[in-house]
Amino acid sequence: MTVGGAESALFWIAGPLAVAGALALLFARKAVHAAVGMATAMIVLGIFYIAQQAEFLGVIQIFVYSGAVMMLFLFVIMLIGVDSSDSLVETIRGQRWAGLLLAAGLAAITIAGIGKAAFGTPRGLAEANKDGNVSGAARLIFGDYVWAFEATSALLITAALGAMLLAHRERLTPKATQADWSRERIRSGENVAGLPAPGVYARHNAVDTPALLPDGSPAELSISRVLRARGQVGTTGALTQVTQEIEHEVGDESDEQATTRKDDDA
């Protein structure tokens, strides 16, 4: 078998690229880099198929794998977080061993199946692509393998149900509207006018800086509970200090403010 100059050139340029992508999948530290590495490997594989005149297969490889599956990967990564590392705690006891066992079984079946494959005499590209590459593939799908094709539709619909199970939660009660929330606040009598907004100052403007109450103490309620849980609440000490110093100089400082300042400084 001989390979043309252009094709071998493509192989030596694109081959290493595919390998690099695959290695990135294994060794990249950030999950997104790994996903992009895999996408690269998939696209290059598609290019190889096209170079070997399996044009339909190559384009489908790029369309489905890099376009769809990889997009799915990226979305998952975005949803579970970029920085989060894998938890190695087993949630179900013995799942690791069971997984390994099943993987070994699958590998054994696959190897046995492939090992038994008998190769017929090759007919050559010219005959396979007689009516065009796509027609050749289509004749196989809709002729010899029609049951596999129809089974695919069942598989796809199962996947749709799986998607629904994973990404969809049905509402049993109607969603509370703004009016509902308002009514609820008035009924309970707490924070009737809504929670205070975080601080907006001439020199500093951030959601992590609490608003100041009239007495100069920070309003804890103005900070989002997510930030509070993450421990990302800023201090207002530096902001109130200037005012308090001026007030101190003019002798306008109340006892309360003095204690607050001491707290902030500490």
Added chain:
Amino acid sequence: MSTLAALAATTDNPVADFGDTPWWLSLVKALLVFVFLLINTLLVIWFERRVIGRMQQRPGPNRAGPFGLLQTLADGVKLALKEDIVPKAADKIMFWAAPAIAGAMAFVSFAIIPMGGTVWMFGHKTPLQLTDTPIATLLVLAVAGVGVYGIVLAGWSSGSTYPLLGGLRSSAQVISYEIAMGLALVAVFLYAGSMSTSQIVFAQNDLWYIVPAFFSFVVYVITMVGETNRLPFDLAEGEGELTGGFHTEYSSLKFAMFFLGEYVNMFTVSALATTLFLGGPAAPPGIAAIGDGMLNGGWWGLLWFVVKLWLFMFFFVWLRGSLPRVRYDQFMRLGWKVLIPTTLVWVVMVAFIRAAELGFLGDSKVSLLGRDFPRATLFIIACIALAVLVAAWFYDNHQVKRRAELEEARAMDEEIDPFAGGHPVPPLPGQRLVEPPLALSAARPAPVTDSGSEENRG
């Protein structure tokens, strides 16, 4: 239409013959395609600003060069002179890779577009098309799928919230509309019996596919606006919500790459629409008959192709000048609940029409308007028309009923005068406003008195 069946070849291989095209000529053509796209992009940005200016009764850019033609070039140079900022929180590698992907991928698809007939070039007879394969049209979809990576990665790597949201939105948008686009194309493939662009153009010799695949054309035009993130579907960079969307953190020439990519993508989808539905480089029906087709084919094809391409560009600009941005949930609802199911059903209908033409459903024919139609085709088209009518009737009835219910509910509300207390008060639930009768006449625009001096205002 029956002649279409005869024209559709028994093979899906391209009809364009690249036998007499040496590799260096392919390179020359590649370079020409690239330059063609660059120049067109420069022109279309100027064109867009001028036309939108006209639509908004202002002159648009008219200072740099004749008619402001060099404005885009000046803007490009200005972008090159801007500082390039890589935010501290950004992922450096991907921040670089994203504009490269977005910029480079946009150009690839144009390689399979037939831009003219077969011409003599440097002593070789070659089609005005860089390359063609049996899967040429799918290649555009695949490349678009890869191009999305540019946007997603730009959004992710910026390390900022607005770009992340913009990138996510944009990718969800592009993948949703890519499905509808792919399904819309299936009808064309059914008629042409091939996915090669030259074969599809050849099969349209008799009748442009905009007629038999009209619904596909409508769906394609909607999805191509969604695919390119253009108004009214530019949710990925909705200024009111996401400042700049996925390119918020980009500046200088990296931003220019995204800008260029967007416009080249517009040309690509328009070129595909031209090829699939408007006969590609074929002359318009009346002109094609002049002088035994002397204005059809060869270099003339390039002219017709460019004219059709720019019609689509004008349509893009027109949309931008006249429509507001849709809401994201409306956008997704249109894609998944309207476009995809209706296109699937449409594909099945077209398949039946084709089957009738091919004689699977009986062979008798009827002569109409000088063409032979198989009886089964007419029967199926009648069935489809009937189904559409019934559906429309049900929908209309439903709407009428709903409107009546709404009216009834409104009639129950107590009318209040918003100005009863001296200052305007919004209606409470269970109340409705009495509209002041003057509102309509007050909203009517004042007649324009002076339109001649606009050009001078700059």
Added chain:
Amino acid sequence: MAAVGVAGLLLFGVAMVMRRLLAPVSANPVRLTTYESGVDPVGSHWAQTQVRYLGFAFLYVIFAVDAVYLFPWATVLRDADLGAASLAEMGIFIAVLLVGLVHAARRGLLRWLP
């Protein structure tokens, strides 16, 4: 095809070199912070996004595979032996998928607002 793509990449390279030669550089820590419309950024950029995107990505995969079968079918329909049979086969396939889509729509997967 590849040539046009390479030309695009070259354009990017040339643009980057031009930028290096022409554009000013003045590192300024404030300029390098994340842009959040004037509000100081808090913590790392990343925040969890809507899980709905995931649902649509799943559906995309399903319909992409569906489209992949439709494309070759379009070329086989003219075939004298398989054409009529493939019409029925594809009818069943599309009907099954439509049932899935309608089910998803009825259960509210396609509704963007909760």
